[in-house]
Amino acid sequence: MSTAEVSRRPTRGEEESLSRYYVAHQRYQAMRELLRYEDSKLLAWIAPTGKRVLELGCGSLPLLLAVPEPDFSYVGTDFSENGVRLAKQLVPRGEFLLSDAKAPGLSPGQFDVVVMKNLLHHVDRPADCLRAVKPLLAPRGSVLVVEPNSRCVAANLLKGLLGLAGRPLEESPYGQLKVGRLREAFSATGFEIERVYHSGLLAFPLSGDYGSLKVMPMWVSLWRVIIAVDRLLSIPLLGPGWLAPWLGFKVIFHLRPRDHKR
Secondary structure, three states: OOOOOOOOOOOHHHHHHHHHHHHHHHHOHHHHHHHHHHHHHHHHHHOOOOOEEEEEOOOOOOHHHHOOOOOOEEEEEEOOHHHHHHHHHHOOOOEEEEOEOOEOOOOOOOEEEEEEEOOHHHOOOHHHHHHHHHHHEEEEEEEEEEEEOOOOHHHHHHHHHHHHOOOOOEOOOOOOOOHHHHHHHHHHOOEEEEEEEEEOOOHHHHHOOOEOOOOOOOOHHHHHHHHHHHHHHHHHHOOOOOOHHHHOOEEEEEEEEOOOOO
């Protein structure tokens, strides 16, 4: 594995967004509980046992926090020195590198799964990240992309209310990506969608982690109850069926390069 190096400095918008993100997550233990819950579902979908996993834009709360004893190899990268430092403190068993997601600086063909969680809407050219990922995949490798679901009814209602108050729903300087635009970017960069999942029925929307509004107090005991209710309701409402695309706050695409052997 080659050493990853950041090839450019963050823009002012990116730096401000990162700063708010890391300050918030240092304060809220409850958010760690929520993200462990959400990340455990992602790991179940990619079935990582024995695989080599790369998480681009891992931030201060990497996927490894959801796994007490990982049975897969893991590398996490982030654009922020602060994020990488915090990730190393929280999960010393992982390997973390300072790296630009659009130029990861890693050797090709070494990862079975690449995860980009809430990353693409934080960069100015999402397609650049997708193109950079393809060479990193081993044969039969896949990519998991997690993004806000632009079709979510609750999210769009909240977006409208916040818009009336002159506040954005998303802290990213680039806003959210429409599901249709995501699909176009996948196709244009040579990926095909193998499966689509939805998540974030109740707990994630109530958390306000999308940036602009903290709805509930961040008490750990309260959030454990909310997460338990979310888990129970998600089984019938976010499983296979027509409701999931309209209720899930997050959309998750499982992708494979069209030119890779299966």
